[in-house]
């Protein structure tokens with residue numbers, strides 16, 4: 001089976017593990033550099049990105065994670081995880097840093113307080129021809145995408161909520177909370193492809 005790490009400091013760790021195991025992956029909780037070295041792909045869950053950033057740095061994972069991303073490790077970030085993968089965070093907490101990798105600017109808590117949580121059906125043609133029910137919880141929005149970033153999904157008003165660049169996948173919503181496993185399946189497919197020998 002594919003060995004998938006879940007960054008396990010904070011947030012929706014358990015929910016992702018349940019989905020990944022249901023899909024047949026072997027799941028490793030990642031909190032140390034050694035654990036990171038053994039995985040074929042990594043999920044960075046939703047939670048609170050500023051806290052996750054602090055813990056990543058405290059546990060000495062900041063540089064190893066950046067190096068793994070630069071080396072092409074497939075990483076799937078949802079919500080706070082998308083923020084962690086972004087180049088720039090708008091409305092960041094004081095000294096909040098990101099890992100980068102996705103050439104995007106995201107705005108934290110972009111929906112304000114009245115609508116800090118909602119569900120909607122999204123079209124993500126790369127993933128499925130049907131609609132995906134997406135749960136947004138104090139979600140970020142992607143406000144700028146660089147030339148090498150592929151936009152996978154937008155809200156009806158055009159705002160970007162799912163992107164991909166190389167082996168990195170970032171989405172604003174929480175696919176681990178509502179039983180729809182298609183985004184995880186898509187990521188596992190990407191991980192499997194990344195393990196195939198490159199043609200030259």
Ligand code: GLN
Nearest residue numbers: 046047048049079080138
């Ligand atoms: N608002 C959170 C943050 O800034 C993200 C919320 C989430 O992951 N559901 O990190």
